[in-house]
Amino acid sequence: MGVDLRGGLLERDHELDSAAAALDAAAAGTGGVLVLGGPPGTGRSALLDALAEAGQDARFLLLRADGADAERELPFGLVRQLFQPLLTPDRLREPEGWSRGAAGHARRLLTAEPTAVSDARREVVLHGLHSMIGELGRDRPVLLLLDDVQWADRASLRWLGYLARRISRLPVLVACAIAEDCVRTDPVLVREIAATACRTLRPGALSVPGVRRFAAEVLGADCPEELVLTCHEATGGNPGALAAVLSGLRDRDPRPVRRWAEVPTEAVQTLLCDWRMACLSAQPEPVRALADALAVLDADSGADSGAEPLRGLTGMTREDHTSALRALDRIGLLAGTGSPRLAHSTVRAAVLARMTVETAGRLHAEAARLLREEGCPAERVAAHVLAAGGGPRPSDRDVLRSAADAALERGAPGDAVRYLRAALADGSVTDSVRAGLLVDLAVAQRGLDPATSARDLVLAAPRLASAAERAAAALWLPPGLAAAHPAAGALLRQVGGEQGIDLGGPWRDEPDGRPDPVWRLEARLRWLAVQEPARPGTCASRLRRLGDREPVLAEGGGRELLVVLAYEAMLTGSLPAAEVAGVLDRVLEREPASAAHTYTALPVLAHLAIGTDSVRALSGWLDLAGIAAARQESPGVRAVVAAERAVLLATTGRPARARDLAEGVLDSADPAWPEATTLAVLALATVALRTFDPELGARIRQAARDSGDLRAITADRMVRGMSDLARGDPRSALDRFLDCGRQLAGRDWRGPAVACWRGWAAAVHQRLGELDAAAALAEEEDRAATAWGSPAARGRALRLRGVLTAGEAGTELLREAVEVLRGSADPIELGAAIVTLGRRLRAEDPPGVARLMAEADRIAADRGARWLGPGRADAAPGPVLRIVRVGRSALTATEDAVVKLVLRGWSNQRVADDLGVTRRAVEKNLTRIYRKLGVSGRADLEGYSERRSDRGPPGPRERSLQVTAVVTHATDLNNPTFE
Template sequence: MHAPQLLEREEDLAELERALARARAGTGQAIAVEGPGGIGKTSLLAAARAHGRDADMLVLHARGSELERAFPFGVVRQLFEPTLARTGELPFAGAAHLAKPIFDVAEGSEESSYARLHGLYWLCANLAAEQPLVVCVDDAQWADEPSLSFLGFLLRRLEDLPVALLVGTRPRAEQESDVLRALVTDPVTRVLRPTALSGDAVREWVRGAVDGQAADGFCRACHETTGGNPFLVRELLHEVVHKRLKATDAEAATVRALGPEAISTVVLQRLKRLPSSAPAMAQAIAILGEGARPTTAAQLAELDPITAEQALDALCRADVLTRDEDDRLGFVHPIVLSAIYHDLPVHVRAQGHHRAARLLADRGAAPEEVASHLALTPPREDAWAAEALRAAAARALVLGDPATAVASLQRALEEPPPPEARAAVLTELARAEAQSGRPAAVEHFRAAMELASDAQQRGQIALGLARALKFRGDSPDAIEVLRHALAEVEPGPLAEELELELVASAYISLAARPLLAEEIARIEAPDAPHTVLDRLHLMASAFETVIAAGPYERSAELARLALGPEQPTDVSAGGHVFITATTALMFSERYDEAERAYDRAVSDARRRGSSVGFANASSLRSLLHYRRGNLSEAEADATAALDLRNDVQGSQGYLACALNALVFARLERGEADQELLALAEDFFANQPTEDLPYSQAIHARGWLKARLGDAEGGLEELLACGEREQRWGVGTPQIIAWRSSAAEVCLTLGRLEEGRALAAEELRLARQIGAPRAIGVGLRVAALAEAGERRVELLAEAVEALERSEAALELARAQIDLGRALVRAGRREPARERLRAGQEGAFRCGASLLVERAHRELLATGARPRRNAAASRDELTPSERRVTQMAAEGLTNREIAQSLFVTEKTVETHLGRAFVKLGVRSRKQLADALADVA
């Protein structure tokens, strides 16, 4: 029975047409249709197809179901599976492979939810590269949370894809999901609120379905009775046809007696008029849910194949069921499903779901599909059910959905599992809770430890408990847990893992460090690494040498030994030793070696789709780039890391390094302003102060305040940064040169003696370390506190030290300061030489303010300096430069986008601007253009 389109108003239809036209043109658009129950299963899909013209757009369709909300990525699977069944592996190219475990039970390992969403985005992008897409989701108010998270992730990147996102949902008051509400209220989403069908539309429908001469009074009664709700109109007209009512004014009263409250009864009565096998088949499909397969439904209904097929045919002809081209079954509307499902007695429904779970498990269904049925059954002390729920939880973690894992394990505990398995289930629950940031994790870890049967099991649980405690900022308790476990377990791999966790706490937690003084003091660096524990001890020895301002060559040697080719590089996947040892290399001024190691970590993170790994490694690499004087690279890495700050909750400590590099790089480029200060302030509002790298953020904000005119406020923060560093035992200026920064601010405030004392102490420590960059920085600031020939001597010594380092920016700064000092001493010729060298060095670094300062000083000597050309590589923004370099190395736009966790259109925009600035027309010319201006 044909129904009018849901989107009846011309303005709504025009909005839909514009969205589809934009998608065809390559720019995505999202439309949310908020309507009352009764929209109908295919109405939004039909509208998309009618206006999207199937011939030129690929339509992906799914529908949320109230009974399947516990099925993670259930709606996503509905969207993609029919197309993937036809296309095979091709759409999983590149970063899309991260989404493959969602569709293949045998695939994948535990990854972050970001990795799965990143993979799904690129799956969409790969499909859209072949044909513009319509992603259509009906009844989104019942969609599972992971699928809604994907829709939100896609929405934020939609503008760069030829994709139209259409979401049908109940009104906002009926939307329980915060993710769905955010999607509907997002500024880029166009919200359509179609009114009920008009009286004219209902009259046209009645005359088309019942009687071409239907009386106005009869049609009016149909409209008033249903309120214009499309589904109710259709059901009403079904009943009118069945009862053979005359469409006259006299029968209007009969129509009003068939009001909305009678629709469920109408549906059930229609079932009774069908063959005797039809109700059983409909009930089986109601239990199995949307997308059920005919063979599974027949088995659950206990019907032979021929009888089942006859029942399905009758149900489809009676407009109870739909059957799509992929042989998936569903109901014409949720109201029909609800009427049939709720007509079953509660105990029959529960029994049906338990049988469905068993049946699906036997047929090799995904564990999460099995668990979605067990969630609708009461506990029955069924060991099989408990194990099935545990399997579903493990699968949810593979999919990056710890919240669903928590729900499955809570239900498994209610079953309950056998007594001997309870400790294991509690541990699994606690780990899932820890991953989703729930405080109950600690309670459940402790409960599991009490039930653990031996020291080995308690030790394994202790690892999870300690990490959960540290996550909530309770490192002292974590240390006690680890110490107790170490005292119990026998020497071996577990003991090594416990010790690694214990010692590593000293390098990530401010509160933990003093509590671990004894353990750290006992560490002896082995001559060569043979075990994981050996590498931990080498890493710790390297960092302790750095912290104590020991010889930089010794700390570099120890850090180099700690690194190994097979070590994990991601701090979220056991890579703490690798990252910390690499950072010790950076602080030991072994920049080339550290950069290669960070490059490896960034590459690994890109391959795994790890936002945490990418953000952390990029943050630290940005700090390294700044110290080398590569300002554009420093800003590009820092920006890429900070752009992910909302996706790395719980692991954002390293982002303080990115903020530090960003602030200092922009200051050197003359781009610091109140907006940058606001970014720093916002960072402080969300940063866990327990993390040791937090000092980098304090240093950056203090220096930024001072440079923006608040010298007193800036000095206060710089001194607070120093106090914090000393509190955890850091003597070296190699981690943060807060003394030299504070000394410069003191000098601007006229506090000469205080500034001189700070500079002298930094220089003393730098000479103790022996690292040329540290010595050069210390000498330069000490010189600023002197005058006359003494200043010239110290600056000349600073230049000499920095010429032995890889610190191009600091060398340029010292050369310019030396040139200025020589000018004031009346020695113009050597001054010009130093100023020119400093200006060239600053130009290569991209330090605009230093270039300008050198230019002014050269003018003061009577020279006629040539201002550096503006049209060069250094006119590129950091992001443009990063993308251009990758393109010159042969990467495609898609490969660049996947590597940098951005969209393809963002890459296209950066490249287009870079082409204009560099004066090139093709990618083949990029390498030469970049080399010409190097």
């Protein structure tokens, strides 16, 4: 007969040829069964349509029926649907005699109401139906097309099996489309039908060229290759899945085809999800149950679900489990990985969404039990405990605590807080256990919410059973927070007393095995006492006794104590800088550079390194600590490290970067992180004093008032005095400088590395003509600096004396200051000494002065600054540095993004909404922008419309990187942080 079935089906030549051969054989009188199998979407129904069209062309009697899940309980439902067209009035006489003899039994079945057929009549009915088919084939061949046979009723399946074994000599072709994985009625009967097939066709997936042709038919001839490849990878070449994606793209976005090249993989997966879920809904209950179990176990962490927990969650036998997995794989719901996983997160979300709350809770609770028995990581088990709802059971408490520990270890305190709050929801816990859980919760959230953490620790610690437990709990309090909150400080003092620590008593040599918490408690108590009014000093003798003992250096608590003792020695000037620097070096050799140091007294290392002129080792250490801090969820941790870096930069000659970094810390200042605020104030005050910039005073004043720390308060007084000088009120300035000295002396902070108040006060005395008072202060500063011995302190004192001393003696003092400062880590102080010397020698040695001034200019220029000439800042007590900014290149990436949006005419609120920050944050950034560019407001920004770079405003990820970059590397420290 030469039937041609190719039509428009893609890459189905083999299947079409086989189907045509089967039609030819039936037309010649050799009947048979043609089975079309394979997973959903491979084109079984399309092949049946092609067979129907070809059969009509070849004058076959065409009868068709489709199985339906809703009709599985209707006896002979598929048979009645198949032959119903023959019962219409215009078909009753065609073909003539089709219901004679035994076929009459079948006709009565088709016209009567559907009822159950007794076993005695079953063979009669089946024979009658067979006879009817024979009568139908007398005049012309018969083509029976049966789609979705897997849903047929049992009686119809029996008839198909009966017929399939008896039509080899009839001109009849039975074409059955069967989704083997979706059999709902009787798998045995379906397998028997499939076994009788003369031909079995399983259409495969489309190749990339086939997908390209399909996409061109749906979307247009110029479909981008990127989209073709994305669709092929996502669908595996399944025509049904591909049709769902392509039609979804066409309906969603009818724009020119070139736009489809930009369609992300995630969008394709979303379009594919509905089709996948439709395939899943057609599967038997065991397959759907396995999908539910996979969705529950297949967490976003990507962990292997494991064969045993997965099978245990469904309660299947190994054989049924394996069969259901194969079914899910054939319909494209499994990822191509070694362990069973759903194909995509969209599938998992859709499966979870169709579950009832009760089902999901039951599965999660059972999953928690199974995973715990398998020894899976605690966080995996805890995730299911939380998802199960209804509160944890007593057996879950240990898992939740272990999960919290693991979350903290990987730097995710937010997850740890969730686990511990769930553990606290267990109403059966005793008071002591609840207190322990509260301590754990406080530890977890101290980086996210330090104030709440401190409150919980203060409440929980007294309920703990032993003094050791109370001491361990109190040590979780950051010392800066303990100093700022009386209740927290009282807790530390209480547990210190329980451990026998008396800072005012005589010290004996401790045994080498002293517990680490005891060392750390002493460090914290000394930190609390360091700002108290002057008391008998013991830090020098204590530091000398402990500073080189290996057992002390080997313990983290011992190193923290040494740092606090060294810091107190620097503040009081009770030891020379070389001894303090030696302790600093020994501590840094052993102390890991981690984010955890921000919760201890170690942030004073920055101030200590600057005071001893030992910044090189600390700089690298802070870089490593910054990298670790950038991985933390806590903004406070990152702020502390940023503030430490700002202090270092302010003194070592990077004023612009130090200012930007310190302002960023203050913009997002959290009262629960007072040490970050204090260090940022110190850095900003250093920059303000060196650049004679009163505008920074307002920022410092507010932060110092909120801090309450003596270091911040004295820094504020110094900047206020500088502001008084700038507005022409030297007497008020002098009062502030002297008051600063009195406050420091009241705490016995007489070290020259604490504050430069003597130099400023002496300069004002000189300006007021009070030369004896100026000289007395200069001599006092020189004695303190000589005893301390650091190059920076010695150089400053010598420069001060040189300025106050006339003639050659003063010049020699200035020369000595320059030489001493060449060994300092403070290049700005060196530059100031060189400028002072150059101006003194201007009339005596012009060539030498030129060389000196050129060197000073190079020092300033290398740091993005320049020296103001005499007369430009007459009120200042010495050379003034001015930060140089050049156009928008001076702005950070975040500030430049704000400028771009402002230049579009956007309001501050609209800029804030676009960048995902508060309006106040935008206003603070604009204030910095105006100062850097030297403009007075928005209107003046029009002159700075040149592009800083080709980048647009930063997206969420870029903004996040800008925020964290301030603590990851010294070269990125000029990026401010948004609130």
